[in-house]
Amino acid sequence: MMSGSMTDGTEMKTAASPSDCAIELRGIVKRFPGVVANDGINLKINRGEIHCLLGENGAGKTTLMRILYGLYQPDAGEILLTGVPTKIRSPKDALVHRIGMVHQHFRLVPTLTAAENIILGLDEGTGPFLNIRKVRAKINKIANAYGLAVDPQAKIWQLSVGQQQRVEIIKALYRDADILIMDEPTSVLTPQEVDQLFSTLRTLVDDGLTIIFITHKLDEVMEVSDRVTVLRKGKVVGTQLTSETDKPSLAKLMVGREVVFRVEKTPVHRGDKLLEVTELHALNDRGLPALRGMSFDLYEGEILGVAGVSGNGQKELAEVLTGLRHATRGRVMLAGKNVTNHSARKIAAAGVAHVPTERITMGTVPNMSIRENLVLKSYRYPPVSHGMFIDYRYAKQMAQQAMKEYQIIAPSDETAVKLLSGGNIQRLVLARELSGDPRLIVAAHPTYGLDVGATEQIRQILLQQRDRGAGILLISEDLEEVMTLSDRIMVMFQGGVMGIVDGAAAKIEEIGLMMAGEKQGVSASAQSTNAKVA
Amino acid sequence: MLKVLTPKWLKIERRPVPSGGVIFLVSIIAIVAALLVAAIFFAAYGVSPISAYRSIIGGALGNWSGISETLRRMIPLLLCGIGLTIAFRALFWNIGADGQLLLGAVAATGVALFSGLPGPLLLPAMFFAGFSAGALWGVIPAVLKVKLGINDVITTLMMNYIALYVVLWLIHGPWRGPSMRGYAYTDMFPPAARIPVIGQSHVHWPTLVLGIVLAVIMYIFLNRTRGGFEIRVVGENPHAARFSGISELKTIAIVMVLSGGLAGLAGVGEVAGVHYQLLDPTQISMGYGYTAIIVAWLARKNPLAVIITSFFFGVLMAGGDVIKVNLGLPFQLIHVFNGLIMFFLIGSELFMNYKISIRRQ
Numbered sequence: 059m060m061s062g063s064m065t066d067g068t069e070m071k072t073a074a075s076p077s078d079c080a081i082e083l084r085g086i087v088k089r090f091p092g093v094v095a096n097d098g099i100n101l102k103i104n105r106g107e108i109h110c111l112l113g114e115n116g117a118g119k120t121t122l123m124r125i126l127y128g129l130y131q132p133d134a135g136e137i138l139l140t141g142v143p144t145k146i147r148s149p150k151d152a153l154v155h156r157i158g159m160v161h162q163h164f165r166l167v168p169t170l171t172a173a174e175n176i177i178l179g180l181d182e183g184t185g186p187f188l189n190i191r192k193v194r195a196k197i198n199k200i201a202n203a204y205g206l207a208v209d210p211q212a213k214i215w216q217l218s219v220g221q222q223q224r225v226e227i228i229k230a231l232y233r234d235a236d237i238l239i240m241d242e243p244t245s246v247l248t249p250q251e252v253d254q255l256f257s258t259l260r261t262l263v264d265d266g267l268t269i270i271f272i273t274h275k276l277d278e279v280m281e282v283s284d285r286v287t288v289l290r291k292g293k294v295v296g297t298q299l300t301s302e303t304d305k306p307s308l309a310k311l312m313v314g315r316e317v318v319f320r321v322e323k324t325p326v327h328r329g330d331k332l333l334e335v336t337e338l339h340a341l342n343d344r345g346l347p348a349l350r351g352m353s354f355d356l357y358e359g360e361i362l363g364v365a366g367v368s369g370n371g372q373k374e375l376a377e378v379l380t381g382l383r384h385a386t387r388g389r390v391m392l393a394g395k396n397v398t399n400h401s402a403r404k405i406a407a408a409g410v411a412h413v414p415t416e417r418i419t420m421g422t423v424p425n426m427s428i429r430e431n432l433v434l435k436s437y438r439y440p441p442v443s444h445g446m447f448i449d450y451r452y453a454k455q456m457a458q459q460a461m462k463e464y465q466i467i468a469p470s471d472e473t474a475v476k477l478l479s480g481g482n483i484q485r486l487v488l489a490r491e492l493s494g495d496p497r498l499i500v501a502a503h504p505t506y507g508l509d510v511g512a513t514e515q516i517r518q519i520l521l522q523q524r525d526r527g528a529g530i531l532l533i534s535e536d537l538e539e540v541m542t543l544s545d546r547i548m549v550m551f552q553g554g555v556m557g558i559v560d561g562a563a564a565k566i567e568e569i570g571l572m573m574a575g576e577k578q579g580v581s582a583s584a585q586s587t588n589a590k591v592a
Numbered sequence: 593m594l595k596v597l598t599p600k601w602l603k604i605e606r607r608p609v610p611s612g613g614v615i616f617l618v619s620i621i622a623i624v625a626a627l628l629v630a631a632i633f634f635a636a637y638g639v640s641p642i643s644a645y646r647s648i649i650g651g652a653l654g655n656w657s658g659i660s661e662t663l664r665r666m667i668p669l670l671l672c673g674i675g676l677t678i679a680f681r682a683l684f685w686n687i688g689a690d691g692q693l694l695l696g697a698v699a700a701t702g703v704a705l706f707s708g709l710p711g712p713l714l715l716p717a718m719f720f721a722g723f724s725a726g727a728l729w730g731v732i733p734a735v736l737k738v739k740l741g742i743n744d745v746i747t748t749l750m751m752n753y754i755a756l757y758v759v760l761w762l763i764h765g766p767w768r769g770p771s772m773r774g775y776a777y778t779d780m781f782p783p784a785a786r787i788p789v790i791g792q793s794h795v796h797w798p799t800l801v802l803g804i805v806l807a808v809i810m811y812i813f814l815n816r817t818r819g820g821f822e823i824r825v826v827g828e829n830p831h832a833a834r835f836s837g838i839s840e841l842k843t844i845a846i847v848m849v850l851s852g853g854l855a856g857l858a859g860v861g862e863v864a865g866v867h868y869q870l871l872d873p874t875q876i877s878m879g880y881g882y883t884a885i886i887v888a889w890l891a892r893k894n895p896l897a898v899i900i901t902s903f904f905f906g907v908l909m910a911g912g913d914v915i916k917v918n919l920g921l922p923f924q925l926i927h928v929f930n931g932l933i934m935f936f937l938i939g940s941e942l943f944m945n946y947k948i949s950i951r952r953q
Binding site: 401412420424475 | 609657816818819821828829831832833834837840
């Protein structure tokens with residue numbers, strides 16, 4: 059396999075020309091209930107290139123690649139492999155056409171060894187017997203050729219995330235993949251592991267492989283790709299040679315030029331200082347630093363938007379502020395009171411509402427009724443409960459009122475939440491979190507994955523809360539949303555604040571650059587904006 | 593996955609919320625299927641399955657001595673089963689009801705023989721001690737799971753063996769009754785430490801009444817109180833529980849205090865209502881704690897339904913004695929039966945959650 063693909067590679071290199079198209083996608087459409095994930099996508103991938111698919115969460119990158127890998131069937135459109143229309147019905151089909159995919163969340167069996175995982179599903183050996191020596195030899199050959207050092211006999215659970223990813227890549231190469239799809243491969247890696255991965259990818263394309271690299275990180279696009287295609291809301295908005303573009307213009311393409319939503323927004327009436335965060339530090343789930351000395355203030359009656367590429371500490375920030383994650387250092391003051399590392403229950407009782415990122419897995423109990431989900435936080439206090447008993451009759455009234463007020467559409471308040479649409483679920487979460495008029499609302503990706511109507515409605519609700527005098531921390535990867543709603547915009551990068559700019563005066567290029575970690579020229583204007591607003 | 597494996601003419605659709613009728617029907621079909629497969633075993637022993645089932649039903653329900661045997665078996669299944677519905681609701685896999693039952697029996701025996709309490713206080717003290725001991729035995733795996741992430745199935749199961757050997761050690765060692773002529777039993781309980789029974793039977797009715805009352809109370813607790821709400825939220829979605837500020841440790845600890853405590857009460861009933869002494873663990877429990885898992889599962893984790901399902905398994909166990917005596921079949925056939933019912937119950941969940949129909953082209 060090795061020698062074969064290597065000669066292939068050199069031939070390909072010499073024969074490389076614009077017409078040498080490995081994959082062509084024509085008019086791919088994929089609909090899911092309530093959303094069009096891919097809306098007529100045309101895309102050409104040349105042989106021997108690293109082609110980045112860039113886009114925000116929900117832009118349709120992963121869906122498109124799952125179609126190419128046979129996990130989904132497109133509703134319309136066709137796939138051409140080296141010019142031949144091909145139906146890819148399953149991952150097995152994809153492998154026959156030498157397409158391999160490394161998923162964002164690995165598909166490995168933790169208790170099996172690396173070698174066992176690599177050959178899973180293959181027929182290696184004679185009859186019922188496995189020729190493990192031959193398998194190991196082949197793995198080592200691949201590993202040595204591409205710098206994918208991994209011990210074939212180590213069990214997966216013993217390996218670091220970076221090593222597990224190498225196993226996934228070897229798994230694809232072992233099956234003779236010559237097109238490799240990498241879905242956000244760096245999201246789980248340390249910077250050193252990222253460097254190593256990139257050098258592996260370069261060796262692979264030197265050998266003639268084609269790599270499709272899904273990401274939403276601009277830095278990575280610039281560093282690793284030959285060409286880049288930007289997706290937005292299920293559509294291709296442009297394909298460019300990486301050498302002929304730069305980060306600001308990619309950022310602009312990614313988030314969109316025009317502002318689709320025109321939201322009627324009253325001028326900001328800032329009240330007292332509500333939240334004061336000083337030198338906040340926290341770790342992520344893997345025990346690595348996620349927040350590194352964040353400091354900012356939030357006032358009553360304003361929306362502070364948090365922009366940033368996902369994975370730069372936004373999730374951890376929301377969790378620390380709402381009592382779900384421990385701060386290792388620093389201080390959080392809520393209306394003059396120190397609430398650092400108070401329990402989630404105490405912080406909620408102090409008037410902090412949380413609209414979580416994972417609205418279904420975290421914000422609701424899918425098997426329980428709308429009624430019970432609506433009292434998920436208020437059940438401990440009167441009038442919802444008296445003594446040890448919950449007053450379900452009162453809860454029913456409350457639920458019916460909330461359903462009317464927030465337009466949660468369902469047959470009854472006893473309907474299980476898992477039967478509701480995304481928009482209804484988010485309105486339910488908002489109805490619960492906003493009852494009792496919280497002082498601070500931490501809203502993470504409040505409109506992510508929702509359709510236009512629901513998005514509009516939820517934005518209106520947030521604005522109403524702001525006008526009522528609540529302080530809102532709006533975390534969103536939808537830059538357009540941040541820019542439309544926020545009175546001030548804070549950009550996070552690697553767990554720190556890159557700058558805080560005035561919402562009305564902010565330029566998308568400026569924010570895009572800060573999102574990419576460039577502080578230059580921005581910090582000065584942010585300070586002046588800060589001074590001006592304060 | 594399912595889609596890949598099914599032939600084209602079969603259509604499998606997810607049933608979002610199975611209705612009560614569907615659950616009942618599917619459960620009945622599962623039991624009938626288990627009865628049909630068990631028939632093969634009866635036939636293998638050269639006994640007509642029909643006459644076997646007839647003698648099980650007739651023996652367990654046909655006369656007072658049968659009914660009293662059924663009720664006697666039902667009592668520990670009822671108490672353990674209620675406790676297990678609570679644990680299973682919180683997604684805590686308590687396989688240790690048997691050990692918790694034995695510990696309850698040990699504590700009750702200790703109070704009955706060695707406390708020196710005056711007569712009227714003796715039984716209440718025994719029930720209290722039995723509940724506490726079972727609760728303690730249950731809370732240990734709860735803390736181990738929440739604090740250290742140790743698998744609850746393994747700890748609860750293993751603690752059954754510890755409980756079993758504690759009982760063996762006591763009856764062979766320090767608690768061996770001086771009046772038992774060297775046999776491995778404790779002395780008999782004083783009359784004030786014995787639970788009243790109906791007539792000459794082993795039906796210690798106060799425990800049965802206690803069980804039925806507790807089934808109702810636990811049903812209300814689960815569905816109407818804050819504590820029950822927290823248990824259901826933890827079981828349905830631990831992330832949402834954490835999000836809404838519910839303490840997992842506290843909730844799981846309460847669950848296992850109740851679950852273990854109820855099994856402990858069952859142990860009190862066995863020593864104070866049936867045997868009047870502590871004896872070999874296999875004679876005290878006869879696997880009640882394990883059978884109760886099936887009881888709770890068949891009740892679909894509903895404490896009220898445990899009243900019915902524990903009665904059903906009481907019939908099976910009493911029927912097992914009958915087929916042993918009347919048809920010369922081994923009592924272990926009942927275990928085969930239990931296993932088959934569990935097998936078909938778990939298998940039947942697919943049919944509860946999915947609607948399967950034949951596609952017409």
